[in-house]
Amino acid sequence: MTTSPRPAVSVLMPVYNAASLQRDGQSALESAVQSVLAQQYDSFELVAVDDGSDDDTLRILKSYAQADSRVLPVSIPHGGIVAALNAGLEAARGRYIARMDADDTCHPERLALQAACLDASPQTGLVSCRVNFAGDREVNGGYARYVDWTNTLLTAEDIALERFRESPFAHPSVMFRASLIAEHGKYADGPFPEDYELWLRWLEAGVNMQKLPQTLLNWYDPPTRLSRTHANYDVDNFYALKTRYLARWLAQNNPHHPEITIIGAGKTSRRRANLLREHGITIRCWIDVDPRKIGNIVDGIRVCGRNALPETGKGFCLAYLAGHGAAEELEPFLAAKGYRKGIDYLLAS
Structure with a gap:
C-alpha cells in the first residue's frame, strides 16, 4: 500500500447542505472545489468535511475525490461549524492550513502566494489576503463596508491594533501554520464567532499575522451565511x-x-x-x-x-x-x- 506524499498545504473546507445553492447556473459547492483544484500550486490537499448533510453534498465531494486524489472527503455526524473545522484539522496533513468556504471561490495564485509568504517569513504565523466582496453592495452595504475595512489592514501592527473593532480577516481568506494548533489551541465552541475568538486568542499569545495586498478570494454573501443566521454571531x-x-x-x-x-x-x-x-x-x-x-x-x-x-x-x-x-x-x-x-x-x- 502506497501513501501519497505529505502536502505542504491542507485546504480546510467545512460543508453543510451546500448542494442546492446555485450561482451562474452551477452549484456553488462545485465552483468552490474547482477553484481550489485550479490552483497554480502543486502541493496541496482539499480536506472537505461534510457536516452530516442530508442533501447531495457528500455525493458531490466523493465524485470529485474519485476523479482527483487531492480531494479528501471527511464525513461526520452533524455537529456544527466548530466540530467540522476541528475534524478537518485532525485529518489535515499539511504544514499549512488554508481555510475555504463552500460558497466562495479563490483565485488560481492564492495558495502559491500565501505559502510563499509563510515560507519566507518564519516569524509570521498567519497570512491572509484582500478579498473581493461578491455580494450585493446596495442590499448589504454594511457587509461591503466591513470587507472594504478589512482590506485596509495589511501589516501586523495594523491587524493587532485594529482587532478590537471587528474581526480583521475574512475567515476563508487565511492560511496559518498547522503548528499553531498544538501551541495555542484549536477552534473553541461557545456563544461567540469561532474565527474571531481564534484570532483574538492567537494575537494575545503573540502570533504575528499579516495580509497580502493581492485580492485572492471572492467572498460571497448568501442569506444562509452563519454570521447572519446563527446565535453565536449575535x-x-x-x-x-x-x-x-x-x-x-x-x-x-x-x-x-x-x-x-x-x-x-x-x-x-x-x-x-x-x-x-x-x-x-x-x-x-x-x-x-x-x-x-x-x-x-x-x-x-x-x-x-x-x-x-x-x-x-x-x-x-x-x-x-x-x-x-x-x-x-x-x-x-x-x-x-x-x-x-x-x-x-x-x-x-
Missing part, C-alpha cells in the same frame, strides 16, 4: 467576547490601568463600554461632541467635551463610535493632539 455575543480580550489587553498595555476615558457617549457606545466595568475597568468620563449630552451624568459618569481629553501621557482613551466614518474623523484629530494608537488610545468599535 452582536451581544460578539461584544462579550471582544470585551473579555480587550480588558486583558488594557491590563497589560494601559499604563494608567484600570482607568480609561471613553470617547463616545451615545446609548450604544455606553452599553458596549460599560461591559468593561464588569472586568474591573474604571471609566473616568465620557467624551462627546454633542452639546446636548455634555454636562449630563449618565450611568454615574459625567459627559464632557473634547477639551476634557487627557493630555498625552496622562491618560488612555478608548473610542466606541458606532457611526459610519466616525473613527476616520476622530483619528486625525487625535493625531494632531499627539496621541499614538496603542499607546494613548485605541479604537474599539
Whole structure:
C-alpha cells in the first residue's frame, strides 16, 4: 500500500447542505472545489468535511475525490461549524492550513502566494489576503463596508491594533501554520464567532499575522451565511467576547490601568463600554461632541467635551463610535493632539 506524499498545504473546507445553492447556473459547492483544484500550486490537499448533510453534498465531494486524489472527503455526524473545522484539522496533513468556504471561490495564485509568504517569513504565523466582496453592495452595504475595512489592514501592527473593532480577516481568506494548533489551541465552541475568538486568542499569545495586498478570494454573501443566521454571531455575543480580550489587553498595555476615558457617549457606545466595568475597568468620563449630552451624568459618569481629553501621557482613551466614518474623523484629530494608537488610545468599535 502506497501513501501519497505529505502536502505542504491542507485546504480546510467545512460543508453543510451546500448542494442546492446555485450561482451562474452551477452549484456553488462545485465552483468552490474547482477553484481550489485550479490552483497554480502543486502541493496541496482539499480536506472537505461534510457536516452530516442530508442533501447531495457528500455525493458531490466523493465524485470529485474519485476523479482527483487531492480531494479528501471527511464525513461526520452533524455537529456544527466548530466540530467540522476541528475534524478537518485532525485529518489535515499539511504544514499549512488554508481555510475555504463552500460558497466562495479563490483565485488560481492564492495558495502559491500565501505559502510563499509563510515560507519566507518564519516569524509570521498567519497570512491572509484582500478579498473581493461578491455580494450585493446596495442590499448589504454594511457587509461591503466591513470587507472594504478589512482590506485596509495589511501589516501586523495594523491587524493587532485594529482587532478590537471587528474581526480583521475574512475567515476563508487565511492560511496559518498547522503548528499553531498544538501551541495555542484549536477552534473553541461557545456563544461567540469561532474565527474571531481564534484570532483574538492567537494575537494575545503573540502570533504575528499579516495580509497580502493581492485580492485572492471572492467572498460571497448568501442569506444562509452563519454570521447572519446563527446565535453565536449575535452582536451581544460578539461584544462579550471582544470585551473579555480587550480588558486583558488594557491590563497589560494601559499604563494608567484600570482607568480609561471613553470617547463616545451615545446609548450604544455606553452599553458596549460599560461591559468593561464588569472586568474591573474604571471609566473616568465620557467624551462627546454633542452639546446636548455634555454636562449630563449618565450611568454615574459625567459627559464632557473634547477639551476634557487627557493630555498625552496622562491618560488612555478608548473610542466606541458606532457611526459610519466616525473613527476616520476622530483619528486625525487625535493625531494632531499627539496621541499614538496603542499607546494613548485605541479604537474599539
